[in-house]
Amino acid sequence: MDLPLDALESRAARTGLMGIPTKVLAGARLTTADCLAMYHSDDVALLGILANEVRERLHGNVAFYNVNIHVNYTNWCNQFCGFCAFQRRPGDDGAYCMSPEQVGAELSNANPEATEVHMVAGVWPALKYPYFLEILRAAKAARPDIHVKAFTMVEIDEIERLANKPLREVLDDLRAAGLDSMPGGGAEVFSERVRQQLYPKKMSAERWLELARGIHEYGFKTNCTMLYGMTETLEERVDHLNRLRMLQDDTGGFQTYIPLAFHPDNTPALAHLPIPSPLERLRSIAIGRLFLDNVPHIKAYWIMTGLAVAQAALSMGADDLDGTVSQEKVYHDAGASTPEVLSRADIHRLIRQAGRQPVERNTVYEIINTFAEGDPVEELCV
Numbered sequence: 001m002d003l004p005l006d007a008l009e010s011r012a013a014r015t016g017l018m019g020i021p022t023k024v025l026a027g028a029r030l031t032t033a034d035c036l037a038m039y040h041s042d043d044v045a046l047l048g049i050l051a052n053e054v055r056e057r058l059h060g061n062v063a064f065y066n067v068n069i070h071v072n073y074t075n076w077c078n079q080f081c082g083f084c085a086f087q088r089r090p091g092d093d094g095a096y097c098m099s100p101e102q103v104g105a106e107l108s109n110a111n112p113e114a115t116e117v118h119m120v121a122g123v124w125p126a127l128k129y130p131y132f133l134e135i136l137r138a139a140k141a142a143r144p145d146i147h148v149k150a151f152t153m154v155e156i157d158e159i160e161r162l163a164n165k166p167l168r169e170v171l172d173d174l175r176a177a178g179l180d181s182m183p184g185g186g187a188e189v190f191s192e193r194v195r196q197q198l199y200p201k202k203m204s205a206e207r208w209l210e211l212a213r214g215i216h217e218y219g220f221k222t223n224c225t226m227l228y229g230m231t232e233t234l235e236e237r238v239d240h241l242n243r244l245r246m247l248q249d250d251t252g253g254f255q256t257y258i259p260l261a262f263h264p265d266n267t268p269a270l271a272h273l274p275i276p277s278p279l280e281r282l283r284s285i286a287i288g289r290l291f292l293d294n295v296p297h298i299k300a301y302w303i304m305t306g307l308a309v310a311q312a313a314l315s316m317g318a319d320d321l322d323g324t325v326s327q328e329k330v331y332h333d334a335g336a337s338t339p340e341v342l343s344r345a346d347i348h349r350l351i352r353q354a355g356r357q358p359v360e361r362n363t364v365y366e367i368i369n370t371f372a373e374g375d376p377v378e379e380l381c382v
């Protein structure tokens with residue numbers, strides 16, 4: 001669709017977004033000042049229109065999803081982050097750590113159509129280096145064809161420490177044991193001020209970025225995230241996105257950006273905070289699409305956005321809904337009221353109602369199935 005630039009710019013002039021429509025329609029890069037203006041503006045609808053333009057330029061009418069499962073292999077954690085409701089110490093109520101056999105069994109019993117397992121957890125030093133190789137081997141033994149997307153930078157940092165050898169050798173071992181790619185978690189927000197307040201034991205922003213760089217240079221794809229809605233300022237959000245964009249300029253290793261809205265329930269330090277509003281969740285998706293011009297995909301992770309926001313996000317910058325998921329624990333422990341699993345039919349319905357075409361992808365965005373309207377496969381899927 002040809003958007004009327006004059007009308008967009010005169011609206012932008014009234015809502016603090018002057019010059020941004022011109023840059024977006026010309027495919028020019030937005031500055032950090034533009035990004036801050038987008039966070040300050042009340043005109044989320046205009047951000048959505050512009051983000052949709054970029055999203056359709058890149059991906060047309062397609063909305064991606066995959067069929068995946070989650071395995072949170074342990075909730076033991078020694079990081080004690082103030083925002084996390086998932087963490088436990090061994091012996092606490094609800095604390096658990098899965099053996100490699102249990103990880104294998106979880107995969108054997110999981111949806112046979114799943115093409116990806118998303119495997120992340122807390123970190124606890126009693127878990128020695130071989131454990132991490134064994135859970136990867138167990139996953140692959142149970143499901144040889146499944147793509148194993150596992151370990152945030154926080155876990156990789158711990159695994160490297162336990163292995164006590166250079167990152168490249170650790171990555172060699174993990175790859176040989178079955179690791180295929182890595183998710184985007186653990187970055188939280190790259191502000192030293194917020195880190196000191198809420199997650200002082202967790203690695204610094206510099207370390208997260210250094211590890212992501214090394215992992216991309218080694219050849220693994222990863223995703224990237226920002227956890228927002230805690231105590232960070234808007235300037236700190238802009239700085240976070242800018243650091244991701246700079247790294248991506250160098251490595252090209254991020255596949256998708258996932259803004260993660262903070263869920264406060266049961267968290268040690270922030271249970272009093274409100275969940276970011278639906279409008280803020282849509283703003284975060286739109287800004288991600290507009291500012292991260294070098295990241296191919298923007299994911300509306302329905303578990304955390306909620307289903308209605310995920311649907312709307314497909315017309316405000318997002319091109320991906322993540323997957324069918326099952327057994328998600330990190331957000332549900334923090335009060336997420338979304339279902340723990342969606343069927344393929346549920347996802348197709350969400351996408352169709354949003355006026356988009358469902359396309360099943362694998363983890364690295366190769367197309368597995370394209371569904372035409374009324375396709376018998378679609379009618380049959382449950």
Ligand code: V47
Binds near residue numbers: 182185258261263334
């Ligand atoms: O690292 C933890 C965040 C992340 C809370 O790469 C919280 O495809 C909100 O990274 N409220 C884990 N957020 C989830 C994650 C992820 C999810 C889906 C897909 C992908 C991907 C990655 O969740 C953590 C942390 O940043 N988190 N607690 C909370 N209370």
